Amino acid sequence: MRRCIDRLFVLATAACLLFALGVISFIVGVIVWRGFGALSWQFLTDQIRSAGAAGGIFYNIVGTLILLATALIVCVPLATGLALMHGVYLKKQRSRERLWLFLSVLNGVPSILFGLFGLMVFVKFFAWGKSWLAGGVLLGLMILPTVAVALLERIKTLPRPYIEAAAGLGLSDSQRVWSVVLPQSVGGLVTGLLLGLARAAGETAPIMFTATIFAGANIPTGIKESPVLSLPYHIFVLAQDSFDPAAAENLWGSALVLLGLVLLLSLLALPARLNFHEEAEK
């Protein structure tokens, strides 16, 4: 009987795994199947033409990368600070719980509300207008909880003897953070960033009010009123408004490029993540 239950349990978990793999494979398969035909050197290097029915997505890729890079620059110091506050500097359990609650709430805010917040604060109040900076900062704030939680979870698992040994050698709080806590936890930061940026790369709602337009922009030269093109918004508009079959092909091609971008981010981070794991296991 017990063996029967064991086997049923294994079967149930295997079924879950197969279901998840099936869904992912189906989504990826459809995107590759429908989008592969659109891919060409010209598609990747040309600018948008004929309302998306012709030309390429070069500036959409560039715009997306600018937004992601800005989000990364905004998010890394903030997430590191929050994680260090939680894991190192806040001594009272209640304070840590409040910070955790704040991060959970922030993580639960719908992306459309982030978009409205960005519209009110960055676009209107700061008078940046539609700008890559507004969108990048907003995306950085949106992925902040993901990155901070990944880092602070890693800090929590840091071997306590490391901290004690460093303190026993007379290292101050800040020296312990720079020499022990951060080098040993940076794998968590990379993991969190990877997850966060992958999410940010596909977000449309926060940037549609604040940073991106469908056509008519290239490399931004200023901060105020400097919108960029982006892949998610491009896909969103083509999917919603275009009845042209050529545009539909470009839509799937853009989706495939976006998928590839997320995969590339994962691959870029992989050597660093593996290296950190090996360091920890040595």
Place this chain on the structure above:
Amino acid sequence: MIETKSKGQSDPSETRTCILETRQLKVYAGKQVLLQGIDLGISEGEVFGLIGPSGAGKSTLLRCLNRLIDLDQGLRVEGAVLFHGQSVRGRAMDVDELRVRVGMLFQQPVVFPLSILKNVIFGVRHQRKIARRDRLLVAEKALREAALWQEVKDRLQTPALKLSVGQQQRLCLARTLAMEPEIILMDEPTSALDPKSTQAIDDLIMELKKKRTIVLVTHHLNQARRLCDRVAFISAKSGEGGRIACMGETETVMSRTDLAELSDFVGCEQGVTCCES
């Protein structure tokens, strides 16, 4: 300030000044008392042993001496710890500087996932600026003092975690010695080691005691007999905090038969009788 005689001095009447002492030191975890009314004085150049059963508070006492206990949340310390007559818990005391001067060697070797060389200079490079070319000299001096130089001199760049546990413990000692502390607190430094490595550490302590003051927590009475000038026996009845039951020159304390707890402890170590504590 307390003055004490020290074993091995040519003139028995010679006295040494205490450099580290505690006065009515108490430690609480909530309402529970971990240590009660600890008074002791440690003289310059002596090896002072803390012996006693597990859970008596020996390590807690040790961690009070360089304020490493500050890292343990929920513990409350009362009383005084004086280093050269200055309260280590006073506002004027720089706790990081205190820990440089009162170094610590832990029960388990704690090596960082770095090279042997980087481990040795890990603390000292934060304490003062060392030119890159001088790092090797600093490391060599510390490794020689910790009797590890001959074993690692050709592989200083290899990961320290590849060393044996005994070598790792000597590496940790080298790392502490590189800071040039006045006092080294050793918390059962040989408890995780095999007899050969234990002997190596014991020999090192014998060598180090010529130049430094050492406070040694140990369960091994033979080790205490061999190394310590004086010992304090810390006992704890159930529900009460640890207290110093007796203190004095090592042989004098070991030979006391009027203290039941000490007799039990010594008896257990020698296999004479079995004790519960």
